[in-house]
Amino acid sequence: MSKVIKLKKGFNINLAGKAEKRLGGEVLPEIFALKPTDFHGIKRPKLLVNEGDTVKAGTPILFDKMLESVMFTAPVSGEVVEIKRGAKRKLLEIKILADKQIAYESFPKHSAGDISNLSRELILDQLLKSGLWPNIIQRPYGIIADPTETPKSIFISTFDTAPLAPDYNFLLKGQEAHFQTGLDVLKKLTTGNVHLGLKGEGEVAPVFAQAKNVQLHKFSGKHPAGNVGVQIHHIDPINKGDIVWTVKPQAVAQIGKLFTEGIYDASKIIALVGSEVKEPQYYRTYVGAGVSRLTEGKVKAGKNRFISGNVLTGEKVAEDGFLGFYDNMLTVIPEGDNYEFLGWIMPQANVPSFHRAFGLLSFLNPKKEFVVDTNTKGEERAFVQTGVFEKVVPMDILPTHLLKAIMAEDYDEMEALGIYEVVEEDFALCEFIDVSKHDVQAILREGLTLMQNS
Amino acid sequence: MKALRAFLDKQRPLFEKGGKFEKYYYGFEAAETFLFTPNHTTAAKGVQIRDAVDLKRLMMTVVIAMIPPLLFGIWNMGYQHYIAIGQEPEFWQSVALGAELVIPIIIVAYAAGGLVEGLFAIVRKHPINEGFLVTGMLIPLILPVTIPLWQVALATIFAVVIAKEVFGGTGMNVLNVAMTARAFLYFAYPADMAGDVWVYYGENAPIVEGYTGATPLALAQEATIAETPIPVEQAFEASWFGQFEMMSAWDMFWGDIPGSIGETSTLMCLIGALILIITGVGSWKIMLSVFAGAYAMGLLNNAIGLNPFMEMPAYYHLIIGSLAFGAVYMATDPVSASHTETGKWIYGFLIGVITVIIRVFNPAYPEGVMLAVLLMNVFAPLIDHYVVEANKKRRLSRATV
Numbered sequence: 001m002s003k004v005i006k007l008k009k010g011f012n013i014n015l016a017g018k019a020e021k022r023l024g025g026e027v028l029p030e031i032f033a034l035k036p037t038d039f040h041g042i043k044r045p046k047l048l049v050n051e052g053d054t055v056k057a058g059t060p061i062l063f064d065k066m067l068e069s070v071m072f073t074a075p076v077s078g079e080v081v082e083i084k085r086g087a088k089r090k091l092l093e094i095k096i097l098a099d100k101q102i103a104y105e106s107f108p109k110h111s112a113g114d115i116s117n118l119s120r121e122l123i124l125d126q127l128l129k130s131g132l133w134p135n136i137i138q139r140p141y142g143i144i145a146d147p148t149e150t151p152k153s154i155f156i157s158t159f160d161t162a163p164l165a166p167d168y169n170f171l172l173k174g175q176e177a178h179f180q181t182g183l184d185v186l187k188k189l190t191t192g193n194v195h196l197g198l199k200g201e202g203e204v205a206p207v208f209a210q211a212k213n214v215q216l217h218k219f220s221g222k223h224p225a226g227n228v229g230v231q232i233h234h235i236d237p238i239n240k241g242d243i244v245w246t247v248k249p250q251a252v253a254q255i256g257k258l259f260t261e262g263i264y265d266a267s268k269i270i271a272l273v274g275s276e277v278k279e280p281q282y283y284r285t286y287v288g289a290g291v292s293r294l295t296e297g298k299v300k301a302g303k304n305r306f307i308s309g310n311v312l313t314g315e316k317v318a319e320d321g322f323l324g325f326y327d328n329m330l331t332v333i334p335e336g337d338n339y340e341f342l343g344w345i346m347p348q349a350n351v352p353s354f355h356r357a358f359g360l361l362s363f364l365n366p367k368k369e370f371v372v373d374t375n376t377k378g379e380e381r382a383f384v385q386t387g388v389f390e391k392v393v394p395m396d397i398l399p400t401h402l403l404k405a406i407m408a409e410d411y412d413e414m415e416a417l418g419i420y421e422v423v424e425e426d427f428a429l430c431e432f433i434d435v436s437k438h439d440v441q442a443i444l445r446e447g448l449t450l451m452q453n454s
Numbered sequence: 455m456k457a458l459r460a461f462l463d464k465q466r467p468l469f470e471k472g473g474k475f476e477k478y479y480y481g482f483e484a485a486e487t488f489l490f491t492p493n494h495t496t497a498a499k500g501v502q503i504r505d506a507v508d509l510k511r512l513m514m515t516v517v518i519a520m521i522p523p524l525l526f527g528i529w530n531m532g533y534q535h536y537i538a539i540g541q542e543p544e545f546w547q548s549v550a551l552g553a554e555l556v557i558p559i560i561i562v563a564y565a566a567g568g569l570v571e572g573l574f575a576i577v578r579k580h581p582i583n584e585g586f587l588v589t590g591m592l593i594p595l596i597l598p599v600t601i602p603l604w605q606v607a608l609a610t611i612f613a614v615v616i617a618k619e620v621f622g623g624t625g626m627n628v629l630n631v632a633m634t635a636r637a638f639l640y641f642a643y644p645a646d647m648a649g650d651v652w653v654y655y656g657e658n659a660p661i662v663e664g665y666t667g668a669t670p671l672a673l674a675q676e677a678t679i680a681e682t683p684i685p686v687e688q689a690f691e692a693s694w695f696g697q698f699e700m701m702s703a704w705d706m707f708w709g710d711i712p713g714s715i716g717e718t719s720t721l722m723c724l725i726g727a728l729i730l731i732i733t734g735v736g737s738w739k740i741m742l743s744v745f746a747g748a749y750a751m752g753l754l755n756n757a758i759g760l761n762p763f764m765e766m767p768a769y770y771h772l773i774i775g776s777l778a779f780g781a782v783y784m785a786t787d788p789v790s791a792s793h794t795e796t797g798k799w800i801y802g803f804l805i806g807v808i809t810v811i812i813r814v815f816n817p818a819y820p821e822g823v824m825l826a827v828l829l830m831n832v833f834a835p836l837i838d839h840y841v842v843e844a845n846k847k848r849r850l851s852r853a854t855v
Contacts (some may be wrong), residue, residue: 311502313501333503341455342490344511348506351506357511374495376504377505382626384624417845431500433505435509
């Protein structure tokens with residue numbers, strides 16, 4: 001534990017608009033939504049509600065016919081007002097008009113000390129029914145865990161190194177007891193250990209540093225040192241046939257609360273960040289919150305992009321869209337749909353770059369906070385430069401070769417080069433720094449889907 | 455700028471699908487993106503912001519790094535001419551003549567290669583790749599100044615088509631394109647690529663009595679195959695240049711000696727290397743290991759010492775011929791070099807070693823760099839294969855623990 005795993009590779013993108021450690025109060029938007037598209041690998045979603053039905057927080061809304069035991073439940077109580085479908089009737093959003101006072105489905109309560117005596121079956125059953133199960137992610141593939149499997153270990157990263165990411169110490173304030181209960185619950189699900197990845201430098205809140213019944217590991221370094229995949233690679237790497245589960249800290253606290261208080265409390269603290277936010281800070285809201293209410297009056301004028309999640313792995317959402325199931329931050333940055341005269345050779349001191357090619361001056365000013373828009377700053381080209389992806393992936397993995405194996409759909413090669421160990425977020429920096437502007441994360445997901453279905 | 459933008463926006467529909475010049479879309483696109491970086495934004499999913507770098511900037515950085523040898527070469531080509539006709543030129547006189555000789559070669563190389571690139575882009579419907587910005591400049595720098603222009607055009611077209619486009623274009627080539635152009639000329643038109651070709655004499659100017667424009671490599675070779683071999687250093691001193699104290703190690707490092715246009719000055723190549731290394735565009739591992747390989751092989755030759763060339767002090771290998779140019783600009787081409795970081799050390803080192811082997815043991819090819827780079831281009835995938843296999847093995851061995 002005293003040993004800090006130092007990661008030398010990586011890159012921090014220093015953006016303007018970091019959140020002040022201050023809670024701006026609770027925001028309860030009128031509309032919440034559950035988006036089946038947030039979950040990888042839902043193949044045949046089956047709806048359990050109709051428009052006009054009333055639901056409580058924790059009432060099942062849909063399930064996947066391929067994984068029938070896993071319920072997706074309503075985050076808040078209210079009325080199902082719209083079921084939005086896209087092309088080919090693809091299920092996009094189930095919108096719920098929230099009650100002013102949230103009513104909860106009730107689940108069995110247990111005292112915190114009792115958790116260790118509960119049977120695995122009982123724990124599974126409660127997690128699956130409550131709607132918290134989808135928070136448990138399985139590696140390989142980064143999909144919702146299969147409850148019939150037993151993972152060799154469970155990993156929780158207690159810090160996020162992504163640009164503008166919220167401080168988990170702050171997110172978990174007041175949730176200490178629930179977090180510990182959640183850890184005890186998770187411990188029952190694995191034959192191995194529950195591992196907690198801690199920040200190697202700076203403040204670590206006692207909720208993490210003094211967690212019991214788990215193994216603690218410290219990591220220091222630039223992004224992606226906080227990625228759970230990187231931490232797994234250095235502690236208990238995933239080999240062929242291995243299964244590891246990962247959970248985010250706020251979900252662990254929600255799990256704790258489910259068992260001690262018997263409710264699915266989908267409330268969480270999120271960070272509203274980005275250069276276009278007037279006062280970047282934290283707010284308390286619920287899973288699937290409507291963006292328009294969250295950002296009302298808090299965003300500067302102009303053409304902005306709203307991103308559920310961080311700027312590397314997040315997803316663009318409409319101004320009247322909804323926060324993603326897993327996301328604990330909403331980023332607002334300017335859109336970049338403008339031309340720049342001779343932009344490919346003009347010196348660029350105001351755009352961050354991992355590179356130092358002619359005219360890229362951001363490396364001279366590492367402390368500067370940059371305002372970055374969404375322009376691609378160039379077009380897609382063939383792979384030319386070599387040896388740079390390797391500098392931002394702190395694992396013994398050859399990203400370029402793995403990506404090429406995916407493009408060639410070479411299954412053996414993908415497996416041998418370590419595709420089981422990574423998901424999109426681990427290669428997100430590669431996509432950012434890529435000179436040839438490939439959609440690295442999309443390529444990786446393609447590979448993961450191929451492997452999963454093979 | 456707004457007027458220009460408005461003009462482009464007005465022309466755009468002509469080239470888009472259904473437009474009159476639909477076929478030439480990628481030509482229009484190349485011109486447009488040269489003037490303005492496009493207004494594309496990131497996709498809804500995936501990274502929402504992108505790094506400021508792009509391939510155009512990367513390639514331009516290499517072109518900028520080639521400016522020192524280019525400028526020096528322009529001066530030196532003029533200077534060499536005046537020496538050969540026995541005049542002491544003004545600095546600007548040399549530059550003016552050099553420019554007159556070199557710039558047409560550059561224009562022809564860019565025009566011929568650009569034409570092929572454009573043609574392939576239109577036929578294959580892909581954007582015009584920026585890689586040619588570098589190739590078009592590299593080719594002139596490794597040719598003798600007396601090269602007929604039609605040969606420049608022919609070699610460039612050959613290289614772009616055979617070395618690059620048949621493999622699928624930029625990023626897919628196995629061989630270094632510029633080196634392929636040189637190799638093509640070397641084997642197709644040997645009379646114009648070797649021997650007394652390094653200095654432009656002009657038509658009427660009398661050549662100085664006893665003048666020979668032999669390069670250090672040729673001198674070293676001659677000293678070795680002579681009936682009574684003499685040490686290479688003596689041969690340098692005894693040469694026409696040596697008699698005027700213009701063939702010292704310093705001259706070879708500084709570069710005011712005959713040779714290809716851009717390769718004579720080791721110093722200028724090192725300045726270029728510095729630019730490439732500071733900007734992180736060229737691999738310092740490859741550059742360093744090429745020099746290390748050549749020096750190590752030179753030392754080994756010294757130790758065996760069967761003939762004068764083998765006995766030549768090892769450091770001479772680093773400053774004569776185009777080893778420095780090859781190490782800095784040719785070996786570091788990321789596409790044809792080794793792609794793995796460990797592989798780059800091996801790849802570079804072997805280029806150095808093979809260069810010296812070819813120089814010393816193969817009288818038919820005085821300059822070994824060209825063949826060494828091409829040979830190692832071919833072997834780079836094999837090196838990578840073993841490095842990648844090692845990575846896979848580490849992963850497999852972990853599983854059994």
